[in-house]
Amino acid sequence: MEWFRKAKSGLVSQERKNIPEGLWTKCKSCGEIVYSKKMEQYLWVCPTCNFHFRIPSRKYISLLLDDGHLEEMDNKLASADPLKFKDSKKYPDRIKAANDKAGGTEGLITGLAKMGGIPVSFSIMDFAYIGGSMGSVIGEKVARSIERAIDKEIPLIIVSCSGGARMQEGVLALMQMAKTSGLLAVLSDKKVPFISILTNPTTGGVMASFASLGDVIIAEPKALLGFAGPRVIQQTIGQDLPEGFQSSEFLMEKGFLDKIVERRELRDTCISLLKYVWRG
């Protein structure tokens, strides 16, 4: 679908905004040069312009969860190749390359944890893994994460970061939107809370399914959020997009987010919310 194009364009342009190596770090948004150790203290948020650099999933785990600990589950789930998909590369080769690059996470880490002493079912997506694209494994991991929340009646937290559904799994990737959203209907009927956290970028099939279905939806500042990619929209309308289009701030203004929360405040905000919505 069209929103896929954006996924890829996002991937290319966003790639450069990853954590840079070296003693000094240049902010890709404002150009400010900051001492890297200082950046680490700031949780990779630019002290000048508040740009939130993309950080690895495991940094979020240490940042958000009690004792920085996640009891990881479903780690053995691995991608298959149901369509025998081949473009310039065979799909299994892409998977292998991604596993080498992103440490065998298959694009999502999931499990049980606590936040402020409250048990939660937690999942976090990894953009470094084929653009965080959702195929059968991510769909299955999210599904099991929702089922744990349903079975144990504990809140669900999902941190999204994705360009959309994974083309190489064709229609089965699309069906993961159905699978996850269907289980969220059950979660909602059981009145078990779901906090959806959106990071840069969250678009396409992920945004058009579970990421948009939180009871509370929180985004980091200045994240790219939307259905179609900026380039696809540009081609459709034949002109440049307005400044800040599809940013967190834009979605907030249009009524699609509950809050924009800075990285350092994410944990406390979630805990405060959980105290209201979790019956214990």
Next chain:
Amino acid sequence: MADGQQHLEFERPIVELEKKISDMKDFSVGGNIEFDSEIDSLQKKLKKLREEVYSGLSRWQRVQLSRHPKRPHTLDYIKLMTTDFIELHGDRSFADDRAMIGGFARIGDQPVMVVGQQKGRDTKQKLIRNFGMAHPEGYRKARRLFHMAEKFGVPIVIFIDTPGAYPGLGAEERGQAEAIAKNIQVMFQIKTPIVVVILGEGASGGALGIGIGDRVFILEYAWYSVISPEACAAILWRDAGKGPEAAEALKPTSDTLLELGVVDDIIAEPPSGAHTDPPEAARLVKEKLVTTLKELTARDTGELLKERLNKYRNMGVVRE
């Protein structure tokens, strides 16, 4: 398209032979016996040619058939196979999206709520229908009608035919992603049977946004996938012209969808595609719907909802 005659390249030999037969028929008015036997043999040849062409179609050619300029659209099917259609408009919030239509209708004796994307045939209609690409208000209109169907206890029949949900400024501003996500979720909660028929193009989230059903059927020459072959080619091959290659890779055609369990059955089309005989195409769709609706309306709704969820819960292929 080859020319103003509105046929696809691979249809050309068939169309030419058809024309030859029709010309001969014109000549033979008055009953020339020699001509009759000639016509007879040409008609046999035509039948054989059709079988040859249509049994050997590539996936890309089948995708082209799904977009054939003469292919019947949602309102054509409604006209051909339902009675007493009362169209209902608007999402009660922003606007009436003409790319998404819906309303009450009767299929045989069975009242239903029918919802689907609508494409236009001429330029003016294409613009009015936005090429079958709905905005968020279209998905919200559909949702409103789903709730109404539930409220008044009528089953829902959905016709999918879209190149995608519209990717524009207004669509983003009004929450295209949220509208689709919410529809998918709500369709698992609607306490009335839902039958989905993919008539032509089933592109991605735009199709899935009205695509959850107790039964999902697809017409023989329709397609359904995560992305259109051209868009996929533009990304992976960096060349939108590589649609044929992408179609082979994505395997979006009805045969593969049935193998993967994404659709429950394939509805056969007339021998050369729905566009060559719309009334027959509609009859075949109606036949399937009548049997299915009879079966589903007899079921316990709670059981139906459980099965609906379980079906989608098990979709996907992973190794563990």
